[in-house]
Amino acid sequence: MAHNDRDRGNGQLPQSPEPYWREDIKLPAFPRLEEDLDVDIVIVGGGITGLTSAYLLVNEGFKVAVLEAGKILNGTTGHTTAKVTAQHGIIYDEFIQNIGKSRAKLYYEANTEAINFVKKMVNEHNIDCDWSTQDAYIYATTEHYARKLEREAKAYETLGIEGGLVDSIPFNIEIKNGLVMENQAQFHPLKYLAHLVQMIKDKGGRIFEETVAVNIKPGEHPVILTREGSRVSARYVLSCSHFPFYEGKGFYFARMHADRSYILAVKTKEKYPSGMYISAEDPVRSLRSVIINGEDRVLIGGESHKTGQGKETLEHYKALEAFADQVLGVEEILYRWSAQDLVTLDKLPFIGPLTNGQPNLLVATGFRKWGMTNGTAAALIFRDIVLGKSTPQQKLFTPSRFYLHPSLKNFLVENVDVASHLIKGKLEAPNRKIEDFSHDEGGIVTIKGQRKGAYKDKDGNVHIVDTTCTHLGCEVEWNDGDRTWDCPCHGSRFSITGEVIEGPAEKPLQHHDHNLLDNLTSEDSGY
Structure with missing residues (x-):
């Protein structure tokens, strides 16, 4: 039984927000860096991007160090729904319209390559991580989004994506349209990554926890400065933290916004069918199966909103509970947790050189809550860059890009939103005691x-x-x-x-x- 059942509050929601993925996972503890270090590659961030990058680069013979501010796999990666899919909402029609067919296809191919990489790792190394091939579905409950899915289905056909329209899904949800992307997957992310951690150690890679990177001295051999006073010099710095710990002149804070979402792990009254599902409309509803203590359970996610904005956050959990009860019947809520990720202006991640003129300072961020594939794709791109291999994906994801539409419009909208909240907060006069x-x-x-x-x-x-x-x-x-x-x-x-x-x-x-x-x-x- 989940450890947080013991402190369950009023109602069905567990009192403490703890993700299921960390339950019963024995990750090794790593020391704080307390001395200066000289390596080939230093990676900041111990999530899926940083650890996959470390694995790939130690396998190429590089001397690698990973610096994690807290504990590895306790950030965004540890709070995911862990869908391993290239179906990232209704995006391919939008990408074709905004950045062109060839770039849209590159995005799909990069994420499909990431899926295939994880699958290959699981099979070759016999990683027990609940890997399961699943079809992924988007469903629409309104005519407006039903038409959007029709256009998205045409985009699938244009890009050669396996799938198509469906007229029903196996839930108590009346839909107007649905779209399936075939042969996607789901897994237990920490079981998978714990295996990579062991392989990194076996290959001589070094991991340090409770080590906060605070600045970089750029140059041919950049130096990372840590809060604890130690320094790490390297040929390449890979910033794989949730938000870049060092922005240089990239102004990333003005080119992304943070979104939160919520997840319940539920013991349901009705049996869950196969497949992974997500709604086209807001508020988002996401469903997938999960194995907890050897039993089939369900992850219900969604309720996305900008961080620090909107209604009281407990209401989002309650809304997901009501949805779960409507669709499958709630017998017990085992876990609840929330997640946060960053969204770029054009919905493409930033992967590549931090700023122009600094080719050995690399960054990966802005995965838009699809980090299992985007994060893995980033690691594969980092490996190619370090090895001196040029690929079309590098140009697609480069942080220095600027696609006029929709980037300019979204830049203005985001920064008007920031200004309004800045002013609103200063004018509020709270009267609580x-x-x-x-x-x-x-x-x-x-x-x-x-x-x-x-x-x-x-x-x-x-x-x-x-x-x-x-x-x-x-x-x-x-x-x-x-x-x-x-x-x-x-x-x-x-x-x-x-x-x-x-x-x-x-x-x-x-x-x-x-x-x-x-x-x-x-x-x-x-x-």
Whole structure:
């Protein structure tokens, strides 16, 4: 039984947001880097992109080091739905219209190559990771999206993608249209990647945890500076962290936005059919089967929204629970967790040189929640770049690209959205009182005329932080579903004590001692 069933709160939702994938997975612990290091390749980020890159490059004979700020496989990779597919929503018709048929086909081929690579690894190394070939479906419940799927089906035909339209799916959902992409897959990502970690170690690759890369000294042999004071020099630096830890002059924060989504692992009353499914309309609904403790269970995902924006986050979990009950019947919710990923202006990932003129500083980001294939594709592209091989995919994904449509329009829309949230946060005048908070509750308060964030933990202790994001000064909002402070402008996230969970912010929110409360009267507090 899931460990978080023990602290289940009111209702069916488990109280603690913990992903199933890390349950019962024994990953080795790695030391913090405490000395200077000289290697061929240094990789920042211990998710699927960084670890696949490390595996590929140690196999080519390179001396490789991986630096992970926390624990490996505990970021975006550890919170995925783990669909291994090139069906990334309704995108191929859009790509053909915006960037042309040849580039759209390159995107499909890069992701299909990634699927085939993972499948080959699983088969050649006998990796027990619940690998299962599945057809992937998009379904529409409105006439508008039914027509979009018709155009997408024509794009499949144009690009040579195996699949086509269907008129039903095996759920209690009345659809107007459906589109299948055949021979895709799903798996247990941490079982797969744990095997790669062992192979990296066996080949002499070095992995360091709790080692935060904070800056780069560029050059022919760039040097990574860590928060702990150690340095790593290398021929190539591969930035494989969720948000690039070093932007140079790439201005990545202005060319991407952060999206959150939510997942429930459910014991259902009805048996799950085969296939993986995702809705065409918002709010997104995603379904796939999963094996938990040897039993068939279901992952229900969706409710995508920009980080730090929208309704209270617990409502997203409740909406998924209602959907699961409607479609398959809910007997028990075993796990709940959330995920975050970055979306670029043109929906293509950034993979390649960080900025022009720095060919040995490489970055991979902006996977739009399809990191199992996009992250693997990035690792394959990195290998080719390091080996000096030129491929068409490198030009497609290069971060220096700029496709006039839709990049310009989306750039303007995104930055108007940022400006509106910046202004809104500064003008808000919260009137909540800390003494009114229940245990395990957080929110925005005013103390001495200043906007602060307060959280009262399960023991009644109060944690207070400044709510101004340390990245560019937007005001963070309370995320009640995950107990974090989230920035609505560029997606930075902070813990209840202000520590950075996800960038682009590098510095923590200021955390105030309990004495701040003791020295205030209700009149002083501005309540």
